[in-house]
Amino acid sequence: xxxxxxxxxxxxxxxxxxxxxxxxxxxxxxxxxxxxxxxxxxxxxxxxxxxxxxxxxxxxxxxxxxxxxxxxxxxxxxxxxxxxxxxxxxxxxxxxxxxxxxxxxxxxxxxxxxxxxxxxxxxxxxxxxxxxxxxxxxxxxxxxxxxxxxxxxxxxxxxxxxxxxxxxxxxxxxxxxxxxxxxxxxxxxxxxxxxxxxxxxxxxxxxxxxxxxxxxxxxxxxxxxxxxxxxxxxxxxxxxxxxxxxxxxxxxxxxxxxxxxxxxxxxxxxxxxxxxxxxxxxxxxxxxxxxxxxxxxxxxxxxxxxxxxxxxxxxxxxxxxxxxxxxxxxxxxxxxxxx
Amino acid sequence: xxxxxxxxxxxxxxxxxxxxxxxxxxxxxxxxxxxxxxxxxxxxxxxxxxxxxxxxxxxxxxxxxxxxxxxxxxxxxxxxxxxxxxxxxxxxxxxxxxxxxxxxxxxxxxxxxxxxxxxxxxxxxxxxxxxxxxxxxxxxxxxxxxxxxxxxxxxxxxxxxxxxxxxxxxxxxxxxxxxxxxxxxxxxxxxxxxxxxxxxxxxxxxxxxxxxxxxxxxxxxxxxxxxxxxxxxxxxxxxxxxxxxxxxxxxxxxxxxxxxxxxxxxxxxxxxxxxxxxxxxxxxxxxxxxxxxxxxxxxxxxxxxxxxxxxxxxxxx
Numbered sequence: 001x002x003x004x005x006x007x008x009x010x011x012x013x014x015x016x017x018x019x020x021x022x023x024x025x026x027x028x029x030x031x032x033x034x035x036x037x038x039x040x041x042x043x044x045x046x047x048x049x050x051x052x053x054x055x056x057x058x059x060x061x062x063x064x065x066x067x068x069x070x071x072x073x074x075x076x077x078x079x080x081x082x083x084x085x086x087x088x089x090x091x092x093x094x095x096x097x098x099x100x101x102x103x104x105x106x107x108x109x110x111x112x113x114x115x116x117x118x119x120x121x122x123x124x125x126x127x128x129x130x131x132x133x134x135x136x137x138x139x140x141x142x143x144x145x146x147x148x149x150x151x152x153x154x155x156x157x158x159x160x161x162x163x164x165x166x167x168x169x170x171x172x173x174x175x176x177x178x179x180x181x182x183x184x185x186x187x188x189x190x191x192x193x194x195x196x197x198x199x200x201x202x203x204x205x206x207x208x209x210x211x212x213x214x215x216x217x218x219x220x221x222x223x224x225x226x227x228x229x230x231x232x233x234x235x236x237x238x239x240x241x242x243x244x245x246x247x248x249x250x251x252x253x254x255x256x257x258x259x260x261x262x263x264x265x266x267x268x269x270x271x272x273x274x275x276x277x278x279x280x281x282x283x284x285x286x287x288x289x290x291x292x293x294x295x296x297x298x299x300x301x302x303x304x305x306x307x308x309x310x311x312x313x314x315x316x317x318x319x320x321x322x323x324x325x326x327x328x329x330x331x332x333x334x335x336x337x338x339x
Numbered sequence: 340x341x342x343x344x345x346x347x348x349x350x351x352x353x354x355x356x357x358x359x360x361x362x363x364x365x366x367x368x369x370x371x372x373x374x375x376x377x378x379x380x381x382x383x384x385x386x387x388x389x390x391x392x393x394x395x396x397x398x399x400x401x402x403x404x405x406x407x408x409x410x411x412x413x414x415x416x417x418x419x420x421x422x423x424x425x426x427x428x429x430x431x432x433x434x435x436x437x438x439x440x441x442x443x444x445x446x447x448x449x450x451x452x453x454x455x456x457x458x459x460x461x462x463x464x465x466x467x468x469x470x471x472x473x474x475x476x477x478x479x480x481x482x483x484x485x486x487x488x489x490x491x492x493x494x495x496x497x498x499x500x501x502x503x504x505x506x507x508x509x510x511x512x513x514x515x516x517x518x519x520x521x522x523x524x525x526x527x528x529x530x531x532x533x534x535x536x537x538x539x540x541x542x543x544x545x546x547x548x549x550x551x552x553x554x555x556x557x558x559x560x561x562x563x564x565x566x567x568x569x570x571x572x573x574x575x576x577x578x579x580x581x582x583x584x585x586x587x588x589x590x591x592x593x594x595x596x597x598x599x600x601x602x603x604x605x606x607x608x609x610x611x612x613x614x615x616x617x618x619x620x621x622x623x624x625x626x627x628x629x630x631x632x633x634x635x636x637x638x639x640x641x642x643x644x645x646x647x648x649x650x651x652x653x654x655x656x
Contacts, residue, residue, distance in 0.1 A: 030533050032603050049453075052602055053539065062539065063569045133453050136470065137365060197470055202456065203364065231371040231395070235543035236568075237602050253571040254564070264569035267541075271559055272566070285398075318445070321543050321600035322390065323368035331364070 002186070003165040003179040010163060014091070015040060017175065021125075022088035024058050026051050035090065046092055046158065049135055050315055054243030055097040058090045059120045060104060062240070063264045066116075066250065070258040083119035089175065091127045095150035096140045096313040098128045100243035102151075103311070106304055107246050125171045128152035130194060137314030139203035139327065145311060148194035157187045203312075206330050211297040212306070219298050220290070224332055229289035231322040236267030238316040238325065239292065244309045247273070268292045293329045341384050341408070341436065341501055348406060348432065349376050355432075358399060358407040360388045366458045367444030371395045384408060386460060389441035389483050391596050393417040394549040396426055405431050410438040411504055412485065414495040415592035415628030416549035421496075422631050423590070425552050428496075435494030437502025440479075440486040443599075447481050479507075485595025485608070488512035495629055512593075515606070516613050535576045537603035540569050544580075544597035544607050550587035550627075584610035589618060589637035592628040621645045 005013055017023050018038060027036045028043040034051045035058060038044065053062075068079040101121075108117035128150035131138070140147060149155070154172030157164045164187050167173035198204065211219065239245040249266040252259045266273055268291045273282070282288045300309035316325045345357055357374040359382040369388045374381065392407060393416035399405065409417055414435060420426040447455065447467065454470030460478065467474050492504030511517075519527055545551045545558070557563045558579065570576040584591075584607075593615055597607040618625055622636035622644065636644075 030537050030604070032537055034537075047451075063571060133471065136454050136456060197454070200470060230373060230399075233543065233546040233600075235546040235600075236539075236541040237543045237600075240539045240541045241602055249568050251567055251571075253567070260571065262571060264567070264571075266568055270542075270568065272561060275561065317365060317368075318448070319602040321547055323363045323365070323370045325364075327364050328370075 001181050002184050003176040004182040005163045005179050007161050007163055017089050025091040049131055053241055055093045056100055056243050059117055063262055065260055065262045067261045083115050084123050087123045089125045093126055093128045093152060094131055095145050095147045096311040097243050098151045099145050099311045103244050103309055104246055126152035127154045127156060130157045134197050134201060136202055137317040138201055140312035141198055141204045142206045143308055143312050147198055148191040157190050159190055203327055207334050210334050216298050222333055225286055225290045228329060228332055229286045231324045232285050232289045233322055234269050234285050236269050237319050239267040239269060240265060241315040241319050243311055243313055342382055344501060345379055354403050356403045356405050358392055358405055366455055373399050384436055386442045391416055391594050393420055407431055408434050408436045410436055411492055411494050412490055412594055416594050418496050418631045419590055419592055419628035420549060422633060433497045435497030435500035437504045439505040440482040440507035443481055443483040482507060483599055485599060513616055515609055516616055534605045535580055537605055538576050543600040547596040547600040550590045584614060588614045589635035590627050621647050
């Protein structure tokens with residue numbers, strides 16, 4: 001059974017949630033919209049489809065402490081960081097970001113399980129929101145994602161005056177237990193109009209032929225990586241706004257009389273990515289650029305039942321300073337062999 | 340028109356390489372590219388070519404003579420890189436391309452216009468076709484911020500100029516710097532904390548910056564003690580940007596690429612512009628990249644030089 005909430009009651013609804021749980025939602029700060037702590041004073045921006053950073057930070061933050069070493073005279077005290085023990089709600093996640101959590105699960109929840117990530121996943125309730133106004137940079141449809149029917153613990157659809165909810169798990173149902181019931185048919189019109197736009201998206205029918213795992217060698221050796229990577233600045237913008245990039249580094253921060261060991265997002269675009277004692281095996285930007293797209297389009301699917309590690313959110317299309325992104329790669333390299 | 344001229348140049352030297360922009364997937368995608376005689380037809384130059392190609396030249400050095408397209412503002416960065424001997428002036432045939440201000444796709448999106456399929460310029464109006472119908476917006480409302488601080492229509496370095504330029508500067512470019520100076524230290528600190536706390540350390544500002552031309556940046560050196568891929572705390576967030584601003588002091592031409600490329604919209608150019616303003620005040624007006632071979636005030640010495648530390652102890656006047 002679906003539930004509904006008049007939009008004017010949304011602030012009170014969110015306040016209700018925030019009284020017992022941490023609430024994270026797309027809020028505007030310093031002119032930019034990102035997933036951040038929601039309070040009554042926050043500017044909620046449910047109209048913004050693409051937050052600058054994806055929602056992955058709620059489960060896999062950019063920086064998190066792992067352990068603290070503290071000098072005490074001649075001894076060193078070791079304080080391992082604690083995993084999350086409190087429930088939180090992640091509100092307003094789009095279908096693409098919701099899919100990214102499934103991809104991250106495959107990495108962080110497979111043996112050996114990452115305790116920090118696992119605790120956040122266990123304590124988080126994901127409330128998704130259908131994409132009323134898909135944008136030209138959206139290409140989620142290529143990966144079997146439906147912006148009109150987002151996953152998560154609780155799915156939501158917004159009309160001009162009402163928010164509709166469909167619970168998919170017990171955690172999701174608990175959040176909307178107090179709301180009025182309504183008929184499933186009330187969102188049909190909204191879903192139809194979303195799908196009509198999704199079908200018209202300019203990048204909705206990319207040809208991914210040639211990226212299957214068994215073409216690994218051909219894709220790797222393709223001479224066109226040279227041209228494709230030419231304009232790449234080697235910054236980490238694409239990797240840091242990406243919902244599926246999952247590489248991290250572990251660094252030590254010298255606090256004077258101790259060490260804070262933390263992990264932080266890493267980027268294969270950086271020159272010191274996976275730097276080893278012998279140096280680097282990706283000496284130029286060509287190899288680094290190739291690594292990113294081979295990982296998303298070839299290595300990941302070949303290790304994960306053919307699932308691509310891209311959800312088509314389009315953030316990199318909007319944010320790459322050089323307009324040099326995954327769609328260029330797919331269109332250039334993803335053509336049929338006989339074409 | 341530009342491609343025709345470039346093809347003429349090929350008749351004298353068929354080995355030329357060309358540095359310009361190529362059209363991409365979205366209406367705003369213009370990727371810096373290097374073209375040969377075969378691919379020259381893909382070169383594009385229009386109102387969306389906002390990026391500065393001067394820095395890109397550093398990674399595109401070959402034995403071939405390079406023809407490069409530079410907008411008036413880009414020519415300052417080119418000169419500065421020649422001054423620093425990072426580029427050799429003789430290796431380039433510089434075509435100064437006309438510029439009437441470049442359009443910021445992000446600004447169009449921020450007005451709430453969504454699903455943009457095409458943007459057509461009709462005089463001072465942009466006609467925008469979207470998935471949700473067509474709409475219009477005045478061109479001047481969505482120019483890149485750097486165009487609002489335009490340094491003028493003159494190319495400071497060019498072997499030939501194609502097309503007309505326009506000075507798109509609006510008002511006083513030091514207005515925001517003056518506002519920040521008028522704040523109390525606490526207010527100013529709060530302003531920069533709000534901005535710099537958005538930083539995701541993607542390094543786009545540094546990598547796009549023509550003045551940041553070190554072959555190996557200290558922040559990329561694992562042995563430096565400051566190489567952190569993410570800021571571990573507030574102090575580090577501030578440190579990275581302030582160190583960078585100081586490092587490019589006197590050499591920054593105010594090209595505005597740092598703020599253009601920042602995914603989080605941090606007005607990084609304000610740090611540089613504050614330093615430019617101070618340099619002008621202490622040593623007389625100076626514009627980095629005005630000409631090749633200039634000595635900038637911070638690397639030059641005269642007995643008449645002011646003593647900024649003595650004049651402004653502790654940051655106060």
